[in-house]
Amino acid sequence: MALLRDLGLTLGKWAGRPGAQVQKDSGDPDVARVREAAEAADWASVRQVLAARPESEGRTELLWAVADTAGVEQWITKALDAETESEATLARLVAGIRHISWAWEARTAARAADVSREQFEVFHARLRTAEQWLYEVAEREPRWVSPWYALQITGRGLQVGQVLARRRFEATVRRDPEHLGAHQQQLQQICEKWGGSHEEMHAFARASVFGAPGGTLLGLLVPVAHIEQWLSLDAGPDAAYMRRPEVVLSLREAADHSYRHPDFVRRGSWNLVLNAFAMAFSLAGDRVGARECFAATDGRVTEFPWSYLHGSDPASAYRKQRAAVGR
Structure with missing residues (x-):
């Protein structure tokens, strides 16, 4: 799924000059740590890394590193059940964002005309589940940016329309006025291919x-x-x-x-x-x-x-x- 997230750094050699290789993450060591913990289904370590990174300091990349890890959906709800009610919000956030990534895995990056009805049904079902988790997080933690940013993505997939999409964008930037991801999502929302216009x-x-x-x-x-x-x-x-x-x-x-x-x-x-x-x-x-x-x-x-x-x-x-x- 192309989510316009910041990527990392790998260097190589090309014609005697600095190479040109695609970044895997932004170079933040916590990204690799949290991804490895997610691959090992180690919720305690995932939670530790995420909890140590405040929303105000850009937790988005860490969340997507977890969400893009295969199999997270199989253990995150169990982890949530094991949490106390006061500590379960972060697990809900991870579950919501994982369901977005999991939804796009079902849809694939193919053009809409090449996606089957069955794929779209799974895609939409997973996005609706994601929205349930994310709205719960937003209610529990009104100052958090991540759930509203994620709801911009689910909204486009579910085709909620320009008015509601704009409200979700505004909810994100009220909490973080220069949130780059939020602005990128809104730009996509209003571009011509999504029903907006070049102007x-x-x-x-x-x-x-x-x-x-x-x-x-x-x-x-x-x-x-x-x-x-x-x-x-x-x-x-x-x-x-x-x-x-x-x-x-x-x-x-x-x-x-x-x-x-x-x-x-x-x-x-x-x-x-x-x-x-x-x-x-x-x-x-x-x-x-x-x-x-x-x-x-x-x-x-x-x-x-x-x-x-x-x-x-x-x-x-x-x-x-x-x-x-x-x-």
């Missing part, structure tokens, strides 16, 4: 970026919006669109307010931001901007958005575009 998507991206302080990671939204419109076009018009002067200008303005800003800090999903700008600038023919981003990423490839160019081999897409701009 609404671009307006949301720019308002979010320039409504945030300089150095914001939300700068990611502008290149992603342009890439989404590029994807919607046929060969020929897609390249012409990306090379429009107004598109190049908007990318440069967003870069200036984001990773080029003196207050930008390499934290969290910083490398995802640079990868998105690298792809957008290279498609737009801005060789200077693209080379700048490729130098900063230094071979650290995020699966998104490069999978749009080469779904099975994002690193190959990264290398090809890097070579094209002379980096």
